[in-house]
Amino acid sequence: MPAPPATVKPATGHTTKLNNGKSSNSNSNHTLSNSIAHLSDSRTNLTVNTPTTCQRLSEMFRRSIASSTQSSSRENTYEEIYPGPDPKHIMGSLVFCIHHKQGCKWSDELRKLKGHLNACKHDATQCPNKCGAQIPRIMMTDHLQYTCTMRRTRCEFCQSEFSGAGLEEHNGSCGQEPVYCEAKCGQRILRGRMTLHKSKDCAKRLRRCAHCQREFSADTLPLHAAQCPRAPLACPQRCDAGPIPRGELEAHLRDECQSLAVSCSFKEAGCRFKGPRQMLEAHLESNAAAHLSLMVALSSRQGQQIQMLKSAVSKLSINYTGTLLWKITDWSAKMAEARGKDGLELVSPPFYTSQYGYKLQASMFLNGNGPGENTHVSVYIKVLPGEYDALLKWPFSHSITFTLFEQGAQSGQGGVAESFVPDPTWENFQRPSNEPDQLGFGFPRFISHELLHSRPFIKGDTVFLRVKVDPSKIVAV
Ligand SMILES: [Zn+2]
Numbered sequence: 111m112p113a114p115p116a117t118v119k120p121a122t123g124h125t126t127k128l129n130n131g132k133s134s135n136s137n138s139n140h141t142l143s144n145s146i147a148h149l150s151d152s153r154t155n156l157t158v159n160t161p162t163t164c165q166r167l168s169e170m171f172r173r174s175i176a177s178s179t180q181s182s183s184r185e186n187t188y189e190e191i192y193p194g195p196d197p198k199h200i201m202g203s204l205v206f207c208i209h210h211k212q213g214c215k216w217s218d219e220l221r222k223l224k225g226h227l228n229a230c231k232h233d234a235t236q237c238p239n240k241c242g243a244q245i246p247r248i249m250m251t252d253h254l255q256y257t258c259t260m261r262r263t264r265c266e267f268c269q270s271e272f273s274g275a276g277l278e279e280h281n282g283s284c285g286q287e288p289v290y291c292e293a294k295c296g297q298r299i300l301r302g303r304m305t306l307h308k309s310k311d312c313a314k315r316l317r318r319c320a321h322c323q324r325e326f327s328a329d330t331l332p333l334h335a336a337q338c339p340r341a342p343l344a345c346p347q348r349c350d351a352g353p354i355p356r357g358e359l360e361a362h363l364r365d366e367c368q369s370l371a372v373s374c375s376f377k378e379a380g381c382r383f384k385g386p387r388q389m390l391e392a393h394l395e396s397n398a399a400a401h402l403s404l405m406v407a408l409s410s411r412q413g414q415q416i417q418m419l420k421s422a423v424s425k426l427s428i429n430y431t432g433t434l435l436w437k438i439t440d441w442s443a444k445m446a447e448a449r450g451k452d453g454l455e456l457v458s459p460p461f462y463t464s465q466y467g468y469k470l471q472a473s474m475f476l477n478g479n480g481p482g483e484n485t486h487v488s489v490y491i492k493v494l495p496g497e498y499d500a501l502l503k504w505p506f507s508h509s510i511t512f513t514l515f516e517q518g519a520q521s522g523q524g525g526v527a528e529s530f531v532p533d534p535t536w537e538n539f540q541r542p543s544n545e546p547d548q549l550g551f552g553f554p555r556f557i558s559h560e561l562l563h564s565r566p567f568i569k570g571d572t573v574f575l576r577v578k579v580d581p582s583k584i585v586a587v
C-alpha cells in the first residue's frame with residue numbers, strides 16, 4: 111500500500127508544506143519542498159520556500175568552503191548534503207490534482223501531475239483570442255462566447271458586428287434597441303425613433319387646444335375638447351346666431367336665443383302661452399286684455415291669502431297667559447280726542463285667561479265714563495266670544511285686577527290697583543253671544559285725572575295698564 115496522497119495546493123501567497131507522513135525515513139520533519147523545488151513554474155505558481163531550504167543551501171556552501179580549504183579531493187554526494195528520502199521516491203507519492211477543491215477528481219503519482227495539468231479542465235489557460243485572460247478550460251467556451259473582450263459578436267438589435275468590448279460600448283446607444291418612451295406613455299420605441307415618437311405619436315406629448323389655447327397631453331385633449339368652454343357649438347334651438355362658445359350657450363338660451371320656446375311673462379297669472387322668443391312680443395300685444403283679467407284674478411287670490419296669513423299671525427301672537435300688559439302710546443293725543451268725542455272707548459288686544467280659557471278684552475275711557483266722566487279714567491273688562499266657550503264653566507267667575515303702573519326708578523312698586531270678583535248673577539259674565547256691543551264691567555272712577563298727573567303714570571306719552579285674571583277668586587291688590 112502506498113502512503114496516502116498529500117495535497118498540493120496552488121500558491122495563494124502562503125507556503126505549503128508537503129508532508130509525506132508515513133515516509134520510511136526516520137526524519138518525520140523532512141519536507142518535500144527540498145526535493146521538488148523544480149516543480150514550481152510560472153503556470154501553477156507552486157512556490158516552495160521554507161527556511162529549511164536556505165539553511166541547507168548555506169550549510170552546503172559552508173561545507174564546500176571547508177572541504178576546499180581542507181584540500182579534500184572528494185565531492186560531497188547529494189545524500190551527504192540532503193540526508194533524507196530519495197526524490198525518486200517522493201515523485202512517486204500519490205497526490206491529488208491542485209484543483210481538487212474545484213472538483214477535479216484526478217489523483218496519481220506526483221510526477222504525473224504536470225502532465226495532468228496540461229489537460230486538467232480546471233486549470234487556467236490563456237484565452238486564444240489573446241484578450242489576456244487566464245481562464246479554466248472548463249469555462250473557456252463560455253468566455254469565448256460571452257465575456258471575452260476580443261470575441262467577435264453581433265448586436266442583437268442592429269446586427270452590426272463588434273468585438274466584445276465594442277459591444278459593451280455600443281450597448282445603451284443602439285438605435286435599433288426598443289426602449290420605453292421617456293415621456294412614460296407606456297410604449298416601447300426603437301431608440302433611434304424616440305425623437306420622432308415624442309414629437310408625433312407619443313400620447314404624452316403636449317398639444318394646444320385650438321379653442322382656448324391651453325396645453326394638454328395628447329391623450330387628455332379629446333376629453334378637454336368635450337368640455338372646453340371656448341369650443342364653438344351650434345345652438346340646440348337651431349336659431350340663426352351661428353356657433354356659440356360652450357361657456358356662453360346657457361346665457362344665449364336664457365337671454366338671446368330667438369328660437370327657444372319661452373313662457374309668457376304672465377305665466378304666474380295663468381297664461382299658458384309658450385313659443386319662440388320672437389313671437390312673444392306679438393302675443394303680449396294681442397292679449398293685453400286677457401292678461402289684465404288674469405292679473406285681477408291673481409290679485410284677488412293673493413288678497414285672500416294675505417287675510418288668511420293675517421289671521422294665522424294674530425292667532426300665533428295672541429296672549430294666553432291670563433295677564434295683559436296694555437301699553438297705551440300717544441296718550442296726550444288720545445286724551446285730547448276723548449275730550450272732544452263723547453263716549454270714545456279705547457280697546458286692548460284680546461287675550462285668553464289660559465290656552466283654552468276665556469277670551470277677554472280690556473277697554474278704557476280716557477275722559478271717563480258714567481260717574482267718572484270728565485274727571486276720571488274709566489277701565490272695564492268684557493268677555494268676548496272665544497274658541498273654547500262651549501267647554502268652559504259659566505258664568506265667568508275669575509277675579510280681575512287692574513293696575514296702572516308708575517314709571518321710573520320705583521316702577522313695579524307704586525301704582526293704582528283695583529280688583530273685583532264677578533258676581534254670578536251679573537249679566538256681563540254669562541256666556542257671551544256673538545253680539546259685539548256687549549258692555550264690560552269695571553271701574554268708572556279708576557283714577558282721577560288729577561292723580562294721574564301728580565305722579566309718574568305718564569312717561570314718554572305712554573301709560574301701562576296691567577289686567578290680571580286670577581282663577582283663585584282671591585282679590586289681590
Ligand atoms: Zn485536474
Ligand SMILES: [Zn+2]
Nearest residue numbers: 237239241258
Ligand atoms: Zn478572451
Ligand SMILES: [Zn+2]
Nearest residue numbers: 265267268284
Ligand atoms: Zn445595435
Ligand SMILES: [Zn+2]
Nearest residue numbers: 291295312313
Ligand atoms: Zn411616448
Ligand SMILES: [Zn+2]
Nearest residue numbers: 319321322338
Ligand atoms: Zn380648450
Ligand SMILES: [Zn+2]
Nearest residue numbers: 345347349367
Ligand atoms: Zn339660439
Ligand SMILES: [Zn+2]
Nearest residue numbers: 374376381383
Ligand atoms: Zn300670455
